[in-house]
Amino acid sequence: MHLSELPPDLIRLIIANEQDSIDSMRLISNRWNTLCLEYLSDRKRLPVINSFTWGTLENRTNILSTYILEKNLKFFGIDGWTYCDTIEDYLPYSWYASENASDKKLFGRLSRLFDRCSSVEYLYCDMWEFYRKEEFDLIHNSMLRKLSQCIRICVEKFSSAKDAAKERMLQVLHIARKTRVENLHIGICDIKTFLNNSINVLCDIARACPAILISAQYWERDPIQFPLRRTSWEEFVKLMNNEDGIKANLKEYATEESQFFNFYCCKHTIIND
Helix, strand or coil, X not given: CCHHHCCHHHHHHHHHHCHHHHHHHCCCCHHHXXXXXXXXXXXXXXXXXXXXXXXXXXXXXXXXXXXXXXXHHHHHCCCCCEECCCECCEXXXXXXXXXXXXXXXXXXXXXXXHHCCCEEEEEEECHHHCCCHHXXXXXXXXXXXXXXXXXXXXXXXXXXXXXXXXXXXXXXXXXXXXXXXXXXXXXXXXXXXXXXXXXXXXXXXXXXXXXXXXXXXXXCCCCCHHHHHHHHHXXXXXXXXXXXXXXXXXXXXXXXXXXXXXXXXXCCCCCCC
């Protein structure tokens, strides 16, 4: 019996057990192709992306890195990415984006990666570094649209050195509304600018996520600026607690070199860390 003549239930079993060869199996026949697409359409059966980072090097070169199980490299289409290191049973693979961030190859690789995952356990984006329009278009088209189809995202961290500009916060809100985000962490530089520009958007994000964390780190221990910063954070927490259905608190800690502020906000219960 030829492979193309196998009964559908047997083909489905083969596909499930030989997932990494699904692209080759699609070429066997129209029936195989249809059943492979059926398999891919059920996100719950697809592998997890353990971690994905889109960051920027000092020379403003974009870098992508991801942690996934080695057996899923071919399935995700990243078996050609650069190998970095080994951590336990996960293999981190990274691929350095070209200077032209609108490169069609990059779009295709990211689209396939996020098309074929059930969920993302940790997503990190340095959104503030995408200073060119083509880069914003790329992250929106190849990542955010695909991520909105994921079953869940456990932790998302967004860093904005330009003080969480409103348009970047709207991108975060888009993800929060379209996916099942369990925890959201937003890194910022200055709470006062954030307070002035993004408070309404943040309230919408807080209502869309079970819990969010806003954090900032100040490297200098300026005795004049320190109480002013604390006052701004306290004002921020007060405003959030005035919103229906939102509870927030503030945790502050310091080292000899720097001062840290963490703002915790959730729907129903105070987050203690």
